[in-house]
Amino acid sequence: MDIFLSVLSVIGIIIGAVLLIMIISFLLSAALYESVFGKRFEIYDSAHLPDLNDYPGLVNEPVTFPSERGYNYTGFYYHDEKYDSFKGLIVFSHGIFDGQLSYLPEIAYFAKHGYKVFGFDNTGCHLSGGKSLRGLPQSAEDLNAALKFVTKDNKLPLFLFGHSWGGYAVSAVHCYNLYDIKGVFVQSGFDSSCEMVLEEGSAMMGRWIYILKSYIKLYERIKYGKAARYSAHAGIAKASANGTKFMILHSTDDKTISLKNSVLANVAKNDNITLV
Structure with missing residues (x-):
């Protein structure tokens, strides 16, 4: 015993x-x-932010829209003042530790070419609410909230543009909902948040x-x-099967997101997916 x-x-x-x-x-x-x-990234944390005044003719309209977590996002509709009709609406999803204002050169480019553009700050970033960034999956949740907001009244063809954290978002967001999106550009996105x-x-x-x-x-x-x-590849599989076109770009020597964990390396090319 x-x-x-x-x-x-x-x-x-x-x-x-x-x-x-x-x-x-x-x-x-x-x-x-x-x-x-677990912390915010304020607008003053970003160095050398572009200024709207540097882009003559570029007009912005500030808006707020709700998060399911009880705070508000801040976003801006952009267009070039010489246009009163537009080819489509492009929704931008920004990279981590940043905000939509850093992408003003890209936004201005598309506006000058006849597109209306919607840029917004993710949770815990710049002008949006939230006590912190929360985590990598947050960008897809935030983009889903933005798409719910813009699609209420939008009658234009809808496109997405995402860089890095935003590249994950514009891919994985289709796991939340399938929207009528014509095309998606994924720049240097990662496939899995945990990886x-x-x-x-x-x-x-x-x-x-x-x-x-x-x-x-x-x-x-x-x-x-x-x-x-x-994951990015799961969202892309759902959306591409629904007719959404994707262009996915990633550098082989990217120092931040390795090719192994990139969106590009985890999807297969087909009629709706172009890999660059």
């Missing part, structure tokens, strides 16, 4: 130690995640961070539910 009790005691100690390690690993993963995404966290984490802290992969996935799942699993 004493031996049996001793064995049970050892087993209990082992189980307790394993549970303690798991709890510590989860808390460490949560702390690392929040150290990156992107691990890739950036390994660059800063070494490959040991991959030990925490399951805990990082769990933390994102707690924050975002099933949306934590939305």
